[in-house]
Each structure stands twice: as structure tokens, then as C-alpha cells.
Amino acid sequence: MFNCMYFGFRYYSSTLWDIKHMKEQYKSFVNESGLLSVRNVQKSVAPRFVRFVKENFFPDFQIGGEPIIVSPDHNGRMVHRNAMHMVLMRGLDICVRMSDGIKIGDSVIPLLQKVLTERVSTVRDLIPDIDRKISEVANKVDGIINDWFRDIEEQIQNPVDSNIFTSKKEKDLWKIDTWCTKLVAELGYRIPKWVEKNRCIFLIGGHDIQYVKTFESKVMLQNQFNPQSKIKMSYVGSNMKVASMIAEDKDCKVIGDPVPSWFFWARLQSIFMSRIKFVEETHGDEECDEILRRVKKLLAYEANDLVVNDWAMLCKGNKIVVCDQGDKMLKVMIEYEKWKENATAKGFDQAFKDYHDEMLHSTFTSLHHHHRCALKYPCNFESVPEDVKCLECCHGMQKFVTFKCCHGSAYDDEAGLYCHDDEDSD
Known part of the structure; x- marks a missing residue:
């Protein structure tokens, strides 16, 4: 598999x-x-x-x-x-x-011998060959433990035989999942590493290379004012040409790669479908489910590749701080001078969120101002709803039936298919 x-x-x-x-x-x-x-x-x-x-x-x-x-x-x-x-x-x-x-670690024989020796200390002089008996027991137990580890290793090597992919297991995992960076972007080796180091991370999407470069320039300018923040940026949009152009630009500080970008959206679509099924089985409410609402919004942001529809998400380690359409997120970075003192006092992530939330009450970000949104369901999905509300303005969305052929367009010949193996820098 x-x-x-x-x-x-x-x-x-x-x-x-x-x-x-x-x-x-x-x-x-x-x-x-x-x-x-x-x-x-x-x-x-x-x-x-x-x-x-x-x-x-x-x-x-x-x-x-x-x-x-x-x-x-x-x-x-x-x-x-x-x-x-x-x-x-x-x-x-x-x-x-x-x-x-498996982290097997050191042999348990010395520890077992120490424990056994302590427990028979009062009768040692009554049993002449007590040290040999202790050694035999310790070696026997160590052998049993090693056999158990080998059995576990064999099961790990073939997870299909271990029945990992069961409906019950999928449901049980959803019971403990939360809305976080790892849930959204568990791909490649860079982003998980940034999460573990508790970095500020911008995930950027959309279909406009110019937006990515403009956003990068504003973030890098902020880095000059506050070099301690060490902000990382990754393009995860579904546009393969944009991802390839970013990957080929050696001066670009945004990470871009066609394969992880493709996998990001294939995985996010799977999260969407799997979560809907879980909410239905547990008799939950789709509109009140945080994970489902936020995944829908991401899918809606990226879905329409015929309209320039950029977006960005700011994360701090495993915490998703804020996610919004590209023009709003870019405006926060453009007006960095207005909140840079708060960035020093509160941290970049919290100051960014505070200024972004403050803008929600301005005319620039009224509830009626947003780009076109679309939400796609596969034809073989059992629970395609009749009515869906817009994730931005809560108005009813129009329903279309689309036949789409992706043959020959998933990877453009000029885009190529490759991965960067450059070392991640701090």
C-alpha cells in the first residue's frame, strides 16, 4: 500500500x-x-x-x-x-x-541482575551458585524481550497485515485529533521540523506567483527589523507551475515543490471526506465542527483556479494562529510598521493575529468582501449535500455539476517532477 x-x-x-x-x-x-x-x-x-x-x-x-x-x-x-x-x-x-x-535501547540484563541480587541478598550465603542462577534468569528474560521486539518489528514492516487501516481505527483517531499544523501539513521533512522547533510558519496558497513574491518580500523586510523571529515560508498551493517556478528560484526564501503541493491537497481532500463521515457517524453538526469548517475554508480558497484567489496561513509551531484570503494577510504585512512594537512585546504570531482581528471590523474586510469560493465533492461521495453555505459570507452557494479531465495537465511538461534535497537552514 x-x-x-x-x-x-x-x-x-x-x-x-x-x-x-x-x-x-x-x-x-x-x-x-x-x-x-x-x-x-x-x-x-x-x-x-x-x-x-x-x-x-x-x-x-x-x-x-x-x-x-x-x-x-x-x-x-x-x-x-x-x-x-x-x-x-x-x-x-x-x-x-x-x-x-523501535527504540530498543541498552540490554536489560545488568538491570535484571541488580534487581535479582538485591532481592535475594538475605539468602545469598544459603545458595552456593546463586550468581549463576541470577545470570540464567536474566539472560532468559532478555531473550524473551528481544523475541517480543522482533515480533513487533515484523508487524511494523507490514502494516497492512496488522489491520491498521480499519473503519474503527479511523474513527478512534478522529476522536483525539485537533485543528493544528500537523493535521494540515504532515508532509515532507521541512514543515514537521519547523513545527518541532516552534517556528513561525507561513503556508501560502493560490495561483499567482507575483503574490507569493510580494508576500515573501514583506516577510523578509520584517525579518530585518526582528531577525530573532526566524519566519519560515512554504508554498503549498495546487498550481504546479507556480510551485516549480518557486523551486527553481534560488533567491526565493519560500519553499516550493510540485510533489508535496500535490500531496497537500490530495491529503486535505481526504481529511475533508473522512471528517464528514466521522461527524455523521457520531451524530455531530458539520457547521459546528471546527476541523470540518476550517478544512472546507482552505479547500474553498484554493478550488477556483480560474480566478486569482490567494491565501495564507500563519502557524506558530503546532498551533494555527490565523488563516485568511491573500489580500487581507498581505495588508497586515504591508502595515507592519503599525504593529512592529507589539511584535517585539507579544511575539510576531500574536501581534499579527491582533492586528488581523482588528482589521475585521474595518470596511476593508466587511463580511461581504471576499473572492469567489468553490467547494468540490467527488461524484462517488455518499453525502453530497443539497445546500452548502459560503464559508466566508454564509450565503447559500450555487450548485454545479462539473465534468473535469485532468489527463496530461497534472504535471506540465515545463514544470517537471522533482524534489529539492537542500538542507533546511535555521
């Missing part, structure tokens, strides 16, 4: 969508992943299984719709009808923890 994700990043290209290349990629995928495959589906798959798939997985799976991942247990019983969203949400975190492995 994880190899599948890696396979998608490694080989996805608009120039390889022909039968010959697809067959070669599929063969390589099966070999690398250790999956079972059949050459002739009609001969190898029983008709009753085909009937079972049609009855249980449609309309979850539709031709032209989004792919699904069905998760069975060891006995072949379905534990998740569609684990795709859970894989995109949790897969990267699980991969990282898998690579970290």
Missing part, C-alpha cells in the same frame, strides 16, 4: 499515459511491492467474486471516478470499504514511524 503511494509519486507523468508504458509500470509496481496479480482476470476471477465487488463497492467505485482501497482482515472480511482517505491522511506518518523503528 505504501509502495503504491511511492509508485504514484515516482512515475506519475502526463507523457506516460499509453498502454505500453502503463503495462510496464504495472509490472514493475507488482514486482517492487510484492503484490499478487492475475494475467487473465476473466479466467482467474470467479464470477461470484465479480458479483460481490459490484454489489459491495459500487457506487464507491465508478469508472472515471476516484480510486478506492478496500482493506480486508486476515480472514478476508472487509474492515474498511474505502481506506483511500485514511491511507492519504495517515500513511506518511506511519511510514515515518516505520522508518524510525
